[in-house]
Amino acid sequence: xxxxxxxxxxxxxxxxxxxxxxxxxxxxxxxxxxxxxxxxxxxxxxxxxxxxxxxxxxxxxxxxxxxxxxxxxxxxxxxxxxxxxxxxxxxxxxxxxxxxxxxxxxxxxxxxxxxxxxxxxxx
Ligand SMILES: [Zn+2]
Numbered sequence: 162x163x164x165x166x167x168x169x170x171x172x173x174x175x176x177x178x179x180x181x182x183x184x185x186x187x188x189x190x191x192x193x194x195x196x197x198x199x200x201x202x203x204x205x206x207x208x209x210x211x212x213x214x215x216x217x218x219x220x221x222x223x224x225x226x227x228x229x230x231x232x233x234x235x236x237x238x239x240x241x242x243x244x245x246x247x248x249x250x251x252x253x254x255x256x257x258x259x260x261x262x263x264x265x266x267x268x269x270x271x272x273x274x275x276x277x278x279x280x281x282x283x284x
Contacts, residue, residue, distance in 0.1 A: 164201055167267060168208030172218055174269055179217045182274065189222040189273035195264040196230050196246050221273075230264035 171190065179187050190209075194200055202225060209223045230243045236256035243264075244252060251258050 163199070164204035165208040165211065167200060168205060168212040171209065171223075171269055172212040172216055175218055175272055176216050178272055179274065184272075184274040185217060186275040187218045187221045187272050188275050189224055190218065190269065191224045191226065191271040191273075193226050193228050193266050193268040193270050195228040195266040197261070197264040198267050200267060226270070228263050228266055231262040232258035232264075233260040233262055234258045235260075 171192065175187060175190050179185075194202070194205075205225070206223055213219050213221055230246050231240050232243055232249065232251075233239075234241050234251040234254065234256055235258070236254045237251060240262050241251050241253060241258065243249065243258070246264070249258055250256065
């Protein structure tokens, strides 16, 4: 399963970052997911729960931000959003645009940690 291996590497990266930050529990992981990444969202969510079990990420939420497909149109000289990932043509001028700018990413952007409980000082 493709998504499970992606989930495992996400958990690995997040674990490493959490360990470096001295965090014992991660509450949420933010991910940017391009429409062309080929990742099935539900499968990834499921895979994430499986991969996170027994790690600092156990029970953490996976927050997925969808990234639209954007390409550079040489005709318009601009980056345009392509509404249909099957059709690589500029929606403004219909010229073919082959240079993808966004839409392929699988990118971990942020982690949310549980704040360490403040130390109780005797008064
Ligand atoms: Zn164009």
